[in-house]
Amino acid sequence: MLLRRAELVVFGVVLAGCVGIFFHDALRPGRVLSPADVLFVQSSFREPGASAYEPENRLLMDPVLQFQPWLAFNRAELRAGRLPLWNPYAGCGAPHVANGQSAVFDPFNLIIVLGAWPDALAWTAAARLWFAGLGAFLLARSWAFGPWGRWFAGLCFPFCGFLVVWLLYPVTPAAVWLPWLLLATDRAIREPGPRAAGLLAFAVAGVLVAGHVQTSAHVLLAGGLLAAWRLARASDRRRPAVAWGAGIALGVGIAAVQVVPLGEYLTKSPVWVERRREHPPWWKPTRPRVLEAACTALPYVYGSQRRGHPNLARGLGLNNLNESAGGFAGLATLIWLAPLAAVGARRRPETAFLLAVLAIGAMGAFRIPPVDNFLRALPVVGVMDNRRLTLWVAFALTFLGGLGIDQAARGVLVSRRWTWAWIAAGLTLGATAAAVPFAEPLMRQRAASHYRVADAAEPLEPAEIARRVELQVGAVRDFTPPYLALGATAFLALAATAEAARRRPQVRRALPGLLLAATLADLFAFGIGLNPAIDRAVQEFEPPAIARLREGLEPGRRAIGVGGELPPNVLMRFGLADARNYDSVELARSLDWFEPLYEPTDEARSSRRTVSWPTVGVALPRLREAAVGAVVAATPPPAPGLFSRIERAGDAWIAWLDGPGRVTLEGPGRATLSPRSTPAAIRVEVDAEGPGRVVVRETWDGGWAARVDGRHVTIDKHHDIFMSMSVDSHDRVVELAYQPNSLRFAAIAAAASAAAAGLALTGGAAARIHGMAERGLGRTRARRLRSG
Known part of the structure; x- marks a missing residue:
């Protein structure tokens, strides 16, 4: 037991060192783990005449x-x-x-709440990856992996493609719980009891409150698959099934404080209807994403949207790096260690489970029938983005790699047929690298054609098209041949290492360490810098357009951007309000009101659709009614007479609008927004000279409640989107509070479930203490009887 604890401590320290190396730049003083430099592509963030800016990673906009x-x-x-x-x-x-x-209830976000902003962003990400690695190590140890295998799983899983590409999204926060959920599932089935159910409950809750429903569902599906796998092999199924079911139920109950409000919100949004429309019927075949599977071996084979990389995926009609490279777990893992595990450790039950996870994950992620069809036939899962099942691919490959490295430590080698295949792959990659420069004329033609039709709403000037074509073709010329040559070298080096291990015992003995080091180097080469660290000055930069909006907008007034300027939620970074939202779930009421603001399109209904000057002109009455006071664009409005004034701020243009504020009184008198208002508690001070109506231009929702001078009043809908209340004459105080009943009930359920799970965790200890007290009391009484 002491040796196991000592190994765990040593592993934790080594893992922390690896995480520190991975985030070495972001953890330095004055640096921030953030892709916020992507904002500098907008005119609003540039001075006139400034050259176009290329961000560190253009993909990381969300x-x-x-x-x-x-x-x-x-x-x-x-x-x-x-x-x-x-x-x-x-x-x-x-x-x-x-x-x-x-993700308000994600426990890892306490680091952000309690720490310094924005430094805590890097520390939170580092803590998550460390947690994922520790869980992988413990799971591998519980599955009786050897020393090399459990260290491989624990050190490599945190840096796999999926956790790294989705690191700054709520996706990774849910995915890091996968090994912990499987560990708790195993315990609930192998050692059924209250304590095991309690541990599983907190693991399930951690998954659900992490902030991403789809990834949470994929993690829970993996747990359900393991439970079914174990129960099918168990002689006594009743007690394990009850313990596992109780843990799942309690976990969902703990997470009710987030799950229930989300469920209610979904009923007010068109998102489910839109998702069903986007997904074809389950019986309809879809085009498999076979080309993207190559990123599981060479993640940058189609480039990316990082600075200096070509974006070949877009030109080929493929998905971006995040969607295609999530299954990456290192080249040696894919072509050497995982096949070695499949052959050498095939009798282990965990091997069969991992191979099933790998097959289902790969076929679901890359749309290969019949798994893709089966997933689309399932309720809820059928409307989710199952491309993210690359999580299963990365997890299964990493743990198969752990089993494979244990086989290598026992002296088991891959067959020569495998090494000859690696040599062939290496030679093919080398030949492709040599041929890339000869395809430059074709690349120029396709790139020019792409940019000419890329954005019909904002057509590019010929000079800008030429600049972008040269940028992309130059990136292909400079990046792709060296990267393919590096991949060829890796294949040939692994083949040479395998052959050397056959000939030299010392190489065979060193093989596990070599393969672990090669895999970590491969993962680090892929992931370091993918999520950029920038200077704090860049993170906190306030451009002239934002500064001017801050000066010119009255409290409560809103602004919007046209085209690519100030996408929804940019203003929130600076404490300003946008009439649009940027979320996968939006209120249908708000989308209905602003429908004239967006260009007609077949895209899903959301605030991410294109806004142009013509649509602004059409929606102008609604924008004024929504307390929009400014419109920002890269060009001045074609009809300046529609606006009160036009001015330039930096390299952007601001068109100002007159109109009502966030709070007005319809009737004699005036209404003023109190500075004591908070986001979920609006206070309006009314000086009414007669009966009237207070209009609050905040989206109506059933969770709002209103009081006038402490008396409950009914909230009416103003234009079917905003709120209004009747008031009498004289001074009045109107108070609105957002307190949805569903959240109250969910909080009660969460508290009760957490208490039950906590009692389950401590119940065993309490029973043992009670038993010891009883036994101790009996012995005391016996001694007293004998002494008497």
Whole structure:
């Protein structure tokens, strides 16, 4: 037992060192783990005449627009002693806890709440990867992996493709719980009892409150598959099944405080209808994503959207790096260790389970029938993005790699047929690298054609098309041949190492260490810098356009951007409000109101659709009614007479609008928004000279309740989107509070479930203490009888 604990401590220290190396740049003073430099591609963030800016990773827009502003909002509200129930900065107001991805209850986000902003972003990410590695190590040890195998699993899983590409999204926060959920599932089935059920409950809750429903579902499906696998092999199924079911139920109950509000929010949004429309019927075949599977071996084979990389995937009609390279677990893992495990450790029950997870995950992620059809036929799962099943691929490959490295430690080698296949692959990659420069004319032609039709709403000038073509072709010329040559070298080096291990015993003995080091080097080469670290000055930069909006907008007034300027939620980063939202779940009421603002399209209904000057002109009355006071664009409006004034700020243009504020009084008198208002508690001070109506231009929702001078009043709908209340004459105080009943009931259920899970965890210890007390008392009484 002492040796096991000592090994765990040593492993934890080594893993922390690896995590520190991985985040060496982001953890330095003055640096921030953030892709916020992607904002500098907008005119709003540039000075006139400044050259075009290329960000570190153009793909990472969602963390900048959604998750960072939400985390900062969570932090501010929780530090003020308030639960962030309502977000007044997006979509004329929207539920915040209920959007799911805000992850208010994720325990790892306590580091952000308690730590320094934005430094805590890097420490939170590092803590998550360390936690994932520790869970992988413990799971591998519980499955009786050898020393090399459990260290391989624990050190490699945190840096696998899936956890790294989705690190700054709520996806990785849910995925890091996968080994812990499987560990708790195993314990509930092997050692059924209250303690095992309690441990499983907290693991399930951790998955569900992490902030991503789809990844949580994939993690829970993996747990269900393991439970079914174990129960099918068990002689006594009743007690294990009860313990496992109780743990799952309690875990869902603990997470009810997030799950229930999200479920209610979904009923008010068109997202499910849109998702069903986007997914074909389950019986209809879809085109398999076979080409993207190559990224499981060479993740940058189609480039990426990182600075200096070509974006070949877009030109070939493939998905981006995040969707295609999630299954990457190292080249040696894929072509050497996993096949070695499949052959050499095939009698182990865990091997069969891992191979099943690998097959289902790969076929689901890359749309290969019949698994793809089966998943689309399932309720809920059928409308999810199953491309993210690359999590299963990365997990299964990593743990198969652990079994394979144990086989290598026992002296088992791959067959020569495998090494000849590696040599052939290496030679093919080398020949392809040599042929890339000869394809330059074709690449120029295709790139020019792509940019000419890329954005019909904002057509590019010929000079800009030429610049982008040269940038992409140059990136292909500079990046792709060296990368393919490096891949060829890796294949040939592994083949040479395998042959050397056959000939030299000392190489065979060193093989596990060599393969572990090669895999870690491969993973680090892929992942370091993918999620960039930037200077704090870049993270906190406030451009002239934002500064001017801060000066010119009255409190409560909103702004919007045209085209690519100020996408939804950018303003929230600076404490300003946008009439649009940027979320996968949006209120249908708000989308209906702003429908004229967006260009007609076949895209799903969301605030991410294109806004142009013509659509702004059509939607102008609704924008004024929504307290929009400014419109920002890269070009001045073609009809300046529609606006009160036009001015330039930096390299952007601001068109100002007159109109009502966030709070008005329809009737004699005036209404003023009190500075004592908070996001979920609006206070209006009314000086009414007669009967009237107070209009609050915040999205109506059933969770709002109103009082006038302490008396409950009915909230009416103003234009079927905003809120209004009747008031009499004289001074009045109108108070609105967002307190949805569903959250109250969910909080009660969560507290009761957490208490039950906590009692289950401590119940065994309490029983032992009680038993010891009883036995001790009996012995005391016996001694007293004998002495008497």
